[in-house]
Amino acid sequence: MEVIYLAGGCLWGVQAFVKTLPGVVDTEAGRANGQTQSLTSDYDGYVECVKTTFDPHVVSATELIAYLFEIIDPYSINQQGEDVGPKYRTGVYSDDEQHLQIAKAFIAQREDRDRIAVEVLPLANYIPSVEEHQDRLDKYPNDYCHIPATLMEKYKQ
Numbered sequence: 780m781e782v783i784y785l786a787g788g789c790l791w792g793v794q795a796f797v798k799t800l801p802g803v804v805d806t807e808a809g810r811a812n813g814q815t816q817s818l819t820s821d822y823d824g825y826v827e828c829v830k831t832t833f834d835p836h837v838v839s840a841t842e843l844i845a846y847l848f849e850i851i852d853p854y855s856i857n858q859q860g861e862d863v864g865p866k867y868r869t870g871v872y873s874d875d876e877q878h879l880q881i882a883k884a885f886i887a888q889r890e891d892r893d894r895i896a897v898e899v900l901p902l903a904n905y906i907p908s909v910e911e912h913q914d915r916l917d918k919y920p921n922d923y924c925h926i927p928a929t930l931m932e933k934y935k936q
Contacts, residue, residue: 780804782832783840784811784872784902787851788859790827792924792931795916796850797829799934802838806831808908808915811872812900826898827866830905840881844871846934848885848897850926856896860925870898 787793790808798806806829813825833843847869852858857865871882882899886892916922924931 780832781835781840781875781878782830782873783843783875783878784809784828784830784870784905785843785847786811786826786828786868786870786872786898787847788827788867788869788925789862789923790829790908790912791915791922792926793827793847793850794829794914795924796926796931796934797831797843797846798914799931800833800838800843800846801934802834802836803843804832804834808912809906810866810908811905812870812898812903813906815904825866825904825906826868826870826872828870828872828905830907840878841885844882844885847871849933850930851897853895853897854891861923862925868898869896870900872898872900872902874902876901 794806794808810825811828813823815823851869857868
């Protein structure tokens with residue numbers, strides 16, 4: 780199994796979407812790449828993300844990144860849908876340098892690469908979200924989500 784961290788705005792929707800993808804074996808809502816060792820406020824620089832454990836024999840890191848690009852506006856800085864602020868920026872984070880190279884190559888091959896605002900960085904200071912945020916859209920399906928319902932249903936098995 781491999782792990783990659785995907786940020787695409789509010790973590791509730793990203794987690795709900797990612798866990799439907801083939802080859803994804805586990806997800807955990809969390810925050811990453813903050814400036815402190817613990818989350819003390821929204822101003823600590825953390826990004827909302829989903830720790831995604833996947834089977835590389837079923838789905839590749841490239842495919843996961845392509846799926847992420849289906850649910851984000853890759854040109855938007857610090858905003859996805861109605862969620863605004865640095866914690867809603869988009870990104871791909873990993874402890875695995877190969878994942879980062881894959882993400883950079885994915886972006887580099889796109890014609891719009893110069894406009895893309897998706898971070899690709901090594902993982903730092905990951906903190907799991909509280910239990911209330913784990914699988915939140917399963918618990919509260921009517922909560923706001925910036926991802927269109929058609930995409931949320933697209934890969935459900």
